[in-house]
Amino acid sequence: MKRLRLLTPGPVNLHPVALAALAQPQLHHRSPEAGELVRDLRERIARLAGTVGEAVLLGGSGTAAMEAAVRALFAPGARVWVPVAGKFSERWCEIARAAELEPVCDAYEWGSAVPPETVPTGPLDGALLTHSETSTGVLQPLAELSARVRERHPGALVVADVVTSFALAPVRMDAWGLDAAVLGSQKGLMSPPGLAAVVLGARGLKRLRPAGYYLDLARELRAQRARQTAFTPPINLIEAAAAVMAALEAADWEARFARVREVNERFYALGKTAGLTPVPAPGAERSPATAAFYLPRGMPYAEVSQAFAARGWRVAGGQGPLKGRILRVSAMGYFEDGELERAWRDFAEITARLR
Amino acid sequence: MKRLRLLTPGPVNLHPVALAALAQPQLHHRSPEAGELVRDLRERIARLAGTVGEAVLLGGSGTAAMEAAVRALFAPGARVWVPVAGKFSERWCEIARAAELEPVCDAYEWGSAVPPETVPTGPLDGALLTHSETSTGVLQPLAELSARVRERHPGALVVADVVTSFALAPVRMDAWGLDAAVLGSQKGLMSPPGLAAVVLGARGLKRLRPAGYYLDLARELRAQRARQTAFTPPINLIEAAAAVMAALEAADWEARFARVREVNERFYALGKTAGLTPVPAPGAERSPATAAFYLPRGMPYAEVSQAFAARGWRVAGGQGPLKGRILRVSAMGYFEDGELERAWRDFAEITARLR
Numbered sequence: 001m002k003r004l005r006l007l008t009p010g011p012v013n014l015h016p017v018a019l020a021a022l023a024q025p026q027l028h029h030r031s032p033e034a035g036e037l038v039r040d041l042r043e044r045i046a047r048l049a050g051t052v053g054e055a056v057l058l059g060g061s062g063t064a065a066m067e068a069a070v071r072a073l074f075a076p077g078a079r080v081w082v083p084v085a086g087k088f089s090e091r092w093c094e095i096a097r098a099a100e101l102e103p104v105c106d107a108y109e110w111g112s113a114v115p116p117e118t119v120p121t122g123p124l125d126g127a128l129l130t131h132s133e134t135s136t137g138v139l140q141p142l143a144e145l146s147a148r149v150r151e152r153h154p155g156a157l158v159v160a161d162v163v164t165s166f167a168l169a170p171v172r173m174d175a176w177g178l179d180a181a182v183l184g185s186q187k188g189l190m191s192p193p194g195l196a197a198v199v200l201g202a203r204g205l206k207r208l209r210p211a212g213y214y215l216d217l218a219r220e221l222r223a224q225r226a227r228q229t230a231f232t233p234p235i236n237l238i239e240a241a242a243a244v245m246a247a248l249e250a251a252d253w254e255a256r257f258a259r260v261r262e263v264n265e266r267f268y269a270l271g272k273t274a275g276l277t278p279v280p281a282p283g284a285e286r287s288p289a290t291a292a293f294y295l296p297r298g299m300p301y302a303e304v305s306q307a308f309a310a311r312g313w314r315v316a317g318g319q320g321p322l323k324g325r326i327l328r329v330s331a332m333g334y335f336e337d338g339e340l341e342r343a344w345r346d347f348a349e350i351t352a353r354l355r
Numbered sequence: 356m357k358r359l360r361l362l363t364p365g366p367v368n369l370h371p372v373a374l375a376a377l378a379q380p381q382l383h384h385r386s387p388e389a390g391e392l393v394r395d396l397r398e399r400i401a402r403l404a405g406t407v408g409e410a411v412l413l414g415g416s417g418t419a420a421m422e423a424a425v426r427a428l429f430a431p432g433a434r435v436w437v438p439v440a441g442k443f444s445e446r447w448c449e450i451a452r453a454a455e456l457e458p459v460c461d462a463y464e465w466g467s468a469v470p471p472e473t474v475p476t477g478p479l480d481g482a483l484l485t486h487s488e489t490s491t492g493v494l495q496p497l498a499e500l501s502a503r504v505r506e507r508h509p510g511a512l513v514v515a516d517v518v519t520s521f522a523l524a525p526v527r528m529d530a531w532g533l534d535a536a537v538l539g540s541q542k543g544l545m546s547p548p549g550l551a552a553v554v555l556g557a558r559g560l561k562r563l564r565p566a567g568y569y570l571d572l573a574r575e576l577r578a579q580r581a582r583q584t585a586f587t588p589p590i591n592l593i594e595a596a597a598a599v600m601a602a603l604e605a606a607d608w609e610a611r612f613a614r615v616r617e618v619n620e621r622f623y624a625l626g627k628t629a630g631l632t633p634v635p636a637p638g639a640e641r642s643p644a645t646a647a648f649y650l651p652r653g654m655p656y657a658e659v660s661q662a663f664a665a666r667g668w669r670v671a672g673g674q675g676p677l678k679g680r681i682l683r684v685s686a687m688g689y690f691e692d693g694e695l696e697r698a699w700r701d702f703a704e705i706t707a708r709l710r
């Protein structure tokens with residue numbers, strides 16, 4: 001049976017250079033070549049994240065990096081603000097609780113943008129923010145939220161989940177005042193899942209505390225500054241991600257950001273023609289990583305996903321309160337020549353029959 | 356530059372079916388095929404580990420699985436025995452300390468087997484044991500150590516690192532009284548690093564406590580029983596490892612264990628001819644995962660490893676107190692036709708010139 005091509009907001013269809021890297025004979029992670037790959041990928045990530053700071057690679061999912069950042073930057077009892085407007089901001093809240101912080105988890109409508117003026121005025125040690133909220137398709141106003149936190153709480157650390165904005169939209173850590181940002185390999189980097197990173201700005205680097213063992217960022221940072229890793233890293237995935245970043249850099253990031261946005265907006269335009277309501281509320285910026293639509297009332301998601309599967313595509317549904325109620329597609333992965341056009345055509349034909 | 360072939364005790368040369376799995380289009384981890392792979396690999400691992408219990412897959416290295424097991428099975432303050440006779444048993448001790456247990460870390464000569472009669476008689480909540488101590492080449496008497504712990508401390512939980520014995524030598528969790536065992540993908544499973552597992556016996560399953568977030572075994576177990584994973588798993592590596600296990604099972608495990616041992620003993624025989632002293636002390640059982648030799652006094656390890664590199668091989672040196680003093684080779688990975696014979700010949704020629 002032919003495997004479905006992915007129109008999902010992560011994982012995504014692999015970039016050919018990622019596949020080529022995975023076809024190589026196994027590299028030893030203590031070899032000079034591996035050390036060079038670690039250095040190269042760390043530098044590329046920090047540069048693209050817009051910081052003079054440093055990236056720390058971790059073997060695990062984006063969630064592993066979220067937890068590592070929280071534990072390394074905040075002591076138990078720390079008061080952190082978490083605006084919750086979707087599944088991934090909710091996850092920040094859960095992780096903060098598991099790490100015994102005292103999160104202030106403020107609920108917002110799923111699909112809405114978090115208004116920067118709602119940053120609390122009470123004492124705060126930090127904020128855990130989400131850039132692209134993949135569960136709703138909203139690109140949160142990260143620069144504004146961060147600026148407001150920094151203005152009201154100069155000592156607070158600002159940590160952002162850029163899992164589905166990194167390499168897909170501009171992320172400017174230093175300009176926006178972000179002290180740490182977390183990302184994963186299976187989104188804009190078009191590589192398999194299993195590799196994550198925490199990017200630390202200058203303040204983030206200074207405020208690292210030892211925490212745990214495997215996810216201890218301070219330990220990893222020491223090792224990675226020496227072009228090593230503290231433990232056996234997913235070196236094949238590091239090689240894949242480094243190859244993809246090199247290929248994308250050669251072609252210019254700004255052009256890619258514009259293209260990813262344009263491709264995603266095309267889905268929104270087709271959805272509009274079909275009479276579908278976008279999940280991002282009016283006024284909320286749309287993430288380029290996914291186009292999310294409410295399904296017509298009474299239309300089961302399973303039926304929709306089966307229609308896509310019949311044409312060779314895997315799409316995504318909703319999570320949490322949106323489960324069964326929405327359809328999400330994404331073109332942030334790699335597409336062969338003509339494949340994207342086929343995706344748009346199939347999307348248009350399937351959604352036209354939904355109402 | 357051609358990449359060196361690996362004669363290292365992990366990572367190892369990939370099995371062709373692992374490479375074939377990695378060449379596939381990206382699979383979505385929430386697809387039915389992925390759920391089936393998770394189920395399949397979990398079942399194969401538990402069966403080969405010799406338990407009626409269950410395996411829990413984790414995205415990360417073997418160290419991640421070690422930490423997950425320690426935190427899930429012991430509360431802070433728990434008194435656990437850790438016989439330290441090499442780098443990996445030392446790691447158990449460090450992880451136990453990081454998790455705020457009260458480990459009793461007893462030091463043994465590196466290269467020695469831990470005598471079962473040295474199991475402490477004082478109160479114990481558990482023991483953290485190492486099966487194949489990859490840093491010295493010793494296969495510790497795990498069955499005897501576990502039996503002695505269970506006899507003296509019936510309520511204590513026995514946890515074993517089987518990272519370089521799993522799929523290379525018999526591991527019989529239930530027969531030996533092991534409550535948990537941890538393993539990784541880049542050793543006997545001949546897959547890339549980045550996937551690990553904790554196998555839980557019946558008592559281990561019953562005694563799980565929630566711990567942390569990303570490495571929380573209880574959460575993962577709940578998800579994996581439903582053929583899901585709690586977070587995005589390294590599904591490409593799961594597919595690779597499942598394919599290798601299926602291929603090896605088709606060819607009979609006992610034959611493989613015998614073959615791996617025979618291949619490794621061939622290195623020891625060649626080393627003896629060259630006048631090299633094995634690192635495993637007389638009387639200690641040798642792990643089939645690596646052959647370890649003391650270098651002649653004054654012979655720099657770098658010179659030896661360069662001699663191997665000149666012939667296309669990467670070998671390993673020593674760690675901790677053995678750094679610079681020993682040579683380790685391993686043939687636990689995959690070798691093409693005639694490649695192993697070439698490895699033996701090159702090993703014989705290089706070691707003959709060492710004295």
